[in-house]
Amino acid sequence: MTLANGRHYLAIPGPSVMPDRVLQAMHRPAPNIYKGELVEMVESIVPDLKTIARTQHHVAMYISNGHGAWEAALVNTLSRGDTILILGTGRFCLGWGEMAAAMGIDCQIIDFGPQSDIDMARVAEALTADTAHTIKAVLAVQVDTASSVKNNIKALRTTLDDTNHPAMLFSDNIACLGVDEFHMDDWGVDLMVTGSQKGLMTPPGMAFVFFNDKADRARDTAGLVTPYWDWRPRSNPTEFYRYFNGTAPTHHLYGLRTALDMIVKEEGVEAVWHRHSVLARAIWAAIDTWGNGGPVRANIADHAKRSNAVTTVNMGEGNGQKMRDWMTDTAGVTLGIPLGGLAATPEAASAFLRIGHMGHINAHMALGVVASLQAGMAALQIPHDPSGLQAATEVIAQG
């Protein structure tokens, strides 16, 4: 017997739930790619992307996933033999560094582990030690989707400034753009990458690199740049086809246009941030309360360091795996798997699950996940304080 038949809810940290309107906008015949609606639409997408990123500078669009944006960021700014600083807080910045290392870039790595955000004192130490200023860029994720930690990107800029270090600041916002508050220009971020399939509520397949003039000056000498990934024609195209260096991702663009209408024009970026913050706090209230009566706890203890996009939960050894199976098979909700780096052994990793709460989600969806998890804990006999659900409803009631 299953209770899962009904609309399935993919509550993983990307791809996120796609609005029906986005899907419907994509369900159409192939458009004219030479002139007219599609061409105008792409031109309208650029300013809306910049509005979400809070930047007045440049954006290059790619037909790729987030990994493609990582590679684009590296090739447009760096050369083989350059040094960069990688700040690991889970999995993703380390992955970006592995890609850079494979391209011949020398990576200095500080790994803060999977339960911690970036410790600015240690970054300051590394930057101060680099008296010759060999470090060309400091790479961080705003939100690490494995650990669900949120790093303080603004403080990272302050750390660079306080140590008088000229390195560029790169931020991976693939998990959290349009979810967690972010101000590219005000926070002094030189380059930021994101993808279409998380906060932007559009199918995977498009990625974006935002960059300022300082990063663009690095492009002048970047030895790794290749014609396809070059951001210059894409960000300042002389002809329409140069936006994508070939055929445009026509249907993704229709979906993205609709998603941007919803985020920028209808709800508003600040309201979108607020909605995510309330829904995340509701989920956290449940998790924190459950833990009073059992093993369940959020991977990141400090609320200020949690992300509004994703929450990694430690359910107790073996329980993460069992709970994910129960949720999919019985409740019709699929939760995220633990990613590498969270735990040292497969047994330890079996404690974890991740709840994606980014994008097109609302109060009943967040409460549905919480209530289903609580039912699952009862069914699987995982000890918990059952007032967790009540605690979540109170957060929603307060708005």
Ligand SMILES: *Cc1c(COP(=O)(O)O)cnc(C)c1O
């Ligand atoms: C999802 C994600 C990526 C990878 O994106 P893909 O589209 O899967 O290539 C990179 N960084 C972060 C922080 C992410 O959340």
